[in-house]
Amino acid sequence: MHRRLVMQQFAQAGLALGSSQLLAAGSDRPNFLLVFLRGGYDAAHLLVPVGSSFYYESRPTLAIAKPSADASSALALDSNWGLHPALRETIYPLYQKGQAAFIPFAGTHDTSRSHFETQDSIELGQAPEAGRNYRSGFLNRLAACLRDSNAMAFTDRLPLVLQGDVKVPNTALRTVSKPAVDARQSSVISAMYQGTGLASNVEAGFAVRDEVMREMAAEMDAASRNAISARGFELEARRIARLMKGRYNLGFVDVGGWDTHVAQGGATGQLASRFEELGRGLATFAQEMGAQWRNTTVLVLSEFGRTFRQNGNNGTDHGHGSVYWVLGGSLRGGRVVGEQVAVTQANLFQNRDYPVLNDYRAIIGGLLARQYGLGPTDLNSLFPGAQPSDLALL
Amino acid sequence: MPTLRFFRPVSSLTVALLLTACAVPTTPPAGVGAGSVQSSALSSEASRPNAQTPDAILLSQYHWVNRLTWGANSSAMAQARGLGPPALLATLLKPSGAELPAAVASQVQALSISQKPFVPMMQALEQQRRENDALKNDEDKKAAQQAYQQELNRLAREAASRHILRAMYSPNQLHEQMSWFWLNHFSVFQNKANIRAMLGDYEDSAIRPHALGRFRDLLGATTRHPAMLRYLDNEQNAAGRINENLARELMELHTLGADGPYSQKDVQELARVLTGVGSNLLVADAPVRRELQGFYVRRGLFEFHPGRHDFGEKQLLGQAIRQRGLPELDEALDRLARHPATARFISRKLLQFWLADTPPPALLERMSQVFLSSDGDIAATLSVLLSSAEFAAGAGQKFKDPMRYVISALRLAYDDRPILNTGPVINWLNRLGQPLYGRQTPDGWPTDEAAWASPGQMAARFEVARTIGSGSAGLFRPEGQANLEQPAFPQLSNALYHQVLASTLGSGTRAALTQANSPQDWNSFLLSSPEMMRR
Numbered sequence: 001m002h003r004r005l006v007m008q009q010f011a012q013a014g015l016a017l018g019s020s021q022l023l024a025a026g027s028d029r030p031n032f033l034l035v036f037l038r039g040g041y042d043a044a045h046l047l048v049p050v051g052s053s054f055y056y057e058s059r060p061t062l063a064i065a066k067p068s069a070d071a072s073s074a075l076a077l078d079s080n081w082g083l084h085p086a087l088r089e090t091i092y093p094l095y096q097k098g099q100a101a102f103i104p105f106a107g108t109h110d111t112s113r114s115h116f117e118t119q120d121s122i123e124l125g126q127a128p129e130a131g132r133n134y135r136s137g138f139l140n141r142l143a144a145c146l147r148d149s150n151a152m153a154f155t156d157r158l159p160l161v162l163q164g165d166v167k168v169p170n171t172a173l174r175t176v177s178k179p180a181v182d183a184r185q186s187s188v189i190s191a192m193y194q195g196t197g198l199a200s201n202v203e204a205g206f207a208v209r210d211e212v213m214r215e216m217a218a219e220m221d222a223a224s225r226n227a228i229s230a231r232g233f234e235l236e237a238r239r240i241a242r243l244m245k246g247r248y249n250l251g252f253v254d255v256g257g258w259d260t261h262v263a264q265g266g267a268t269g270q271l272a273s274r275f276e277e278l279g280r281g282l283a284t285f286a287q288e289m290g291a292q293w294r295n296t297t298v299l300v301l302s303e304f305g306r307t308f309r310q311n312g313n314n315g316t317d318h319g320h321g322s323v324y325w326v327l328g329g330s331l332r333g334g335r336v337v338g339e340q341v342a343v344t345q346a347n348l349f350q351n352r353d354y355p356v357l358n359d360y361r362a363i364i365g366g367l368l369a370r371q372y373g374l375g376p377t378d379l380n381s382l383f384p385g386a387q388p389s390d391l392a393l394l
Numbered sequence: 395m396p397t398l399r400f401f402r403p404v405s406s407l408t409v410a411l412l413l414t415a416c417a418v419p420t421t422p423p424a425g426v427g428a429g430s431v432q433s434s435a436l437s438s439e440a441s442r443p444n445a446q447t448p449d450a451i452l453l454s455q456y457h458w459v460n461r462l463t464w465g466a467n468s469s470a471m472a473q474a475r476g477l478g479p480p481a482l483l484a485t486l487l488k489p490s491g492a493e494l495p496a497a498v499a500s501q502v503q504a505l506s507i508s509q510k511p512f513v514p515m516m517q518a519l520e521q522q523r524r525e526n527d528a529l530k531n532d533e534d535k536k537a538a539q540q541a542y543q544q545e546l547n548r549l550a551r552e553a554a555s556r557h558i559l560r561a562m563y564s565p566n567q568l569h570e571q572m573s574w575f576w577l578n579h580f581s582v583f584q585n586k587a588n589i590r591a592m593l594g595d596y597e598d599s600a601i602r603p604h605a606l607g608r609f610r611d612l613l614g615a616t617t618r619h620p621a622m623l624r625y626l627d628n629e630q631n632a633a634g635r636i637n638e639n640l641a642r643e644l645m646e647l648h649t650l651g652a653d654g655p656y657s658q659k660d661v662q663e664l665a666r667v668l669t670g671v672g673s674n675l676l677v678a679d680a681p682v683r684r685e686l687q688g689f690y691v692r693r694g695l696f697e698f699h700p701g702r703h704d705f706g707e708k709q710l711l712g713q714a715i716r717q718r719g720l721p722e723l724d725e726a727l728d729r730l731a732r733h734p735a736t737a738r739f740i741s742r743k744l745l746q747f748w749l750a751d752t753p754p755p756a757l758l759e760r761m762s763q764v765f766l767s768s769d770g771d772i773a774a775t776l777s778v779l780l781s782s783a784e785f786a787a788g789a790g791q792k793f794k795d796p797m798r799y800v801i802s803a804l805r806l807a808y809d810d811r812p813i814l815n816t817g818p819v820i821n822w823l824n825r826l827g828q829p830l831y832g833r834q835t836p837d838g839w840p841t842d843e844a845a846w847a848s849p850g851q852m853a854a855r856f857e858v859a860r861t862i863g864s865g866s867a868g869l870f871r872p873e874g875q876a877n878l879e880q881p882a883f884p885q886l887s888n889a890l891y892h893q894v895l896a897s898t899l900g901s902g903t904r905a906a907l908t909q910a911n912s913p914q915d916w917n918s919f920l921l922s923s924p925e926m927m928r929r
Binding site for chain 2: 114116120131134156157158160167169170171179180181185186188189191192193194195196198201202204205206207208209262263313314
């Protein structure tokens with residue numbers, strides 16, 4: 001294999017061979033992680049409209065109490081909003097440090113209320129009136145805009161959002177096991193592909209695999225000494241941070257379990273547990289990034305919000321407007337930002353859901369413009385036809 | 395558990411190799427030495443046998459078998475022996491009553507999707523779902539709903555198992571491949587609602603009977619199946635509350651193609667044709683106003699509800715729809731199925747599946763003509779493709795997607811020996827990113843090289859190669875039973891290898907095989923080789 005060729009072909013995808021230390025050392029390059037909550041999480045259960053009497057009327061068994069000394073009450077953010085108490089130890093401290101912000105009334109103008117349709121809309125990020133190109137996700141277009149992007153999907157398969165012209169690798173981190181194909185076998189296999197069209201892919205595939213194993217070595221070492229290990233999303237988030245401190249600076253991960261039609265619970269229960277695990281993972285990610293956290297931004301979003309009123313099953317159904325979260329070491333957060341309206345029945349969309357006042361393409365475009373200094377040309381290739389809205393979070 | 399016998403004793407050589415390999419697994423692999431001698435005799439590039447030699451005939455036969463089946467093995471070669479390519483093709487295009495081997499047939503027969511009639515099963519599940527929803531206690535409700543979901547998962551897994559067993563062992567290999575092809579063309583996503591419970595019937599009643607038949611019949615059967623109607627939201631499509639989802643995909647993905655000659659107006663008109671076309675999972679018919687009762691249609695779970703249908707005038711592709719009620723759909727499907735754009739779109743997809751990512755234009759044209767003149771006869775159209783000079787010249791070029799890679803590797807590894815657990819196969823397909831019924835979007839899995847040969851996918855593929863090559867991986871441990879599986883690995887250095895497969899390998903692969911330091915290692919290298927990635 002011609003090493004230089006491999007480096008050229010995969011430089012953009014972050015697969016250039018060699019030591020990750022070289023890239024990581026002294027790097028002030030921006031990092032961006034997109035966390036997709038698949039299933040449509042109940043935004044009104046997270047960012048609680050504590051100033052709205054309509055909220056308390058609409059959710060007799062689900063509502064989170066107004067902030068008080070009681071540990072099961074909402075955590076005060078401002079006069080209108082509170083945070084679910086499951087995030088007391090994790091996201092709330094970040095918010096108080098200005099490293100977290102929430103954007104209510106955020107989402108798409110897709111009103112299908114279909115998980116798939118709306119997830120696709122968001123991941124593709126294409127103009128709503130244009131025909132869909134399933135081979136062009138917005139994070140892939142971002143990777144194409146940036147000179148030094150090393151994108152990685154921390155998922156089983158390459159998600160729609162990272163499909164496109166730039167070659168992006170993927171690797172799921174829920175379970176990481178030592179490869180069965182060892183170094184000797186890998187080199188024999190690579191040799192078989194020399195001179196074939198797949199030579200560079202094969203070599204890069206082994207390189208990514210080795211990179212993951214190098215970054216996970218410390219964790220495996222700890223596990224073998226019976227250290228108490230993190231589980232679930234916290235473990236995954238810590239592994240993502242290890243890889244993003246190293247070579248990869250543009251990441252994607254998805255988290256499921258948000259489709260709470262039934263028995264979603266209140267301050268505790270099904271959804272509270274999901275918030276707790278998610279919050280723990282995100283706080284761990286921030287911590288694990290260390291000095292790199294100040295260059296790092298995390299965006300958490302979901303395809304849609306849920307019905308504002310609880311349904312007959314102590315749950316909520318598919319709705320419209322959501323709440324996006326932004327986290328970052330250099331964030332000017334500690335705020336609830338974006339266009340807002342009073343949470344009243346009159347302001348509901350179709351008398352059922354939160355309206356969308358902050359279009360996802362506008363706010364993500366605005367955020368990424370700040371993060372990467374993107375100009376109008378780049379922004380237009382990222383989100384064609386969208387007007388970025390600058391929430392001045394960075 | 396029978397004793398392990400990976401291959402029928404095709405020759406005494408195979409038996410000798412098997413014994414040697416198992417007895418001294420740490421020594422350099424049995425078969426490597428013999429293999430390299432044989433392979434250099436068969437195929438060194440300087441002395442490629444000419445078309446008349448027995449070796450050349452065998453090589454040609456191997457390529458034919460390897461491409462007309464899910465992957466060559468000794469059984470498939472035996473089936474083809476004595477038939478020339480035309481006769482082999484004719485046999486495969488008209489599947490006879492040939493059935494699964496008894497041991498596989500009994501596994502399939504034991505599945506509940508083989509035993510429970512579909513309609514009452516779905517009605518019972520729907521009844522269960524409604525009762526669960528009516529439970530007052532939240533915890534009880536959650537438990538009941540979990541049990542319901544588990545049953546759906548189980549049914550989907552059964553469908554996947556059956557599909558895999560047929561792909562591996564059915565003698566009707568062309569039919570099996572076309573069943574996968576059409577399942578992918580008329581793709582549904584298992585994780586939407588209760589589609590998991592419908593997969594088995596969708597495959598067996600809507601797809602398989604027509605996989606080599608008439609395209610129009612296939613189109614009609616898939617469009618009316620509850621799995622498709624649910625997946626593409628046509629149950630919500632009613633007069634005044636139009637849902638365009640199925641109408642759009644019917645033209646974009648199932649018939650005319652995205653660049654086909656239709657407009658947004660045609661999508662809206664077809665959506666109006668489709669109003670009222672849905673399913674009814676209850677036993678009782680839906681109530682219908684007296685004056686519309688003559689239009690009501692109920693066949694199994696399929697239901698056409700005239701109360702939801704838009705009876706207004708419609709135009710589709712520049713012509714009026716003349717019928718009224720459900721027959722409008724047949725008129726529209728006739729028009730779509732017989733359109734020249736459909737002939738081209740289907741021919742192109744067939745070519746991309748069978749031959750090349752970029753189809754040869756002249757062959758595409760010939761196929762389209764036959765598709766049109768034969769009124770969408772799939773076997774006739776395929777016959778043009780598979781007996782063409784372009785196809786004959788294309789051996790060893792098409793990159794295998796994960797389904798083909800895994801099934802071909804297993805067919806080679808285990809030949810006609812029935813696996814007892816498809817779980818590992820399902821997991822490998824998941825790991826390689828192409829789960830059966832797991833394509834979320836209605837466009838089906840891509841079949842081109844770019845979609846499947848990325849760095850991460852190649853690395854994962856080598857891991858799977860290693861797993862298949864170095865052990866039995868749980869394939870012979872029936873689900874839910876104690877571990878009775880004896881540690882063993884398949885013997886790929888077998889008669890087929892020495893007779894012909896070796897001659898297909900390039901010098902890089904042959905050199906790699908000599909570096910194997912165990913039979914497992916040798917298997918893994920062979921399954922990882924560039925030649926095994928293509929057919």
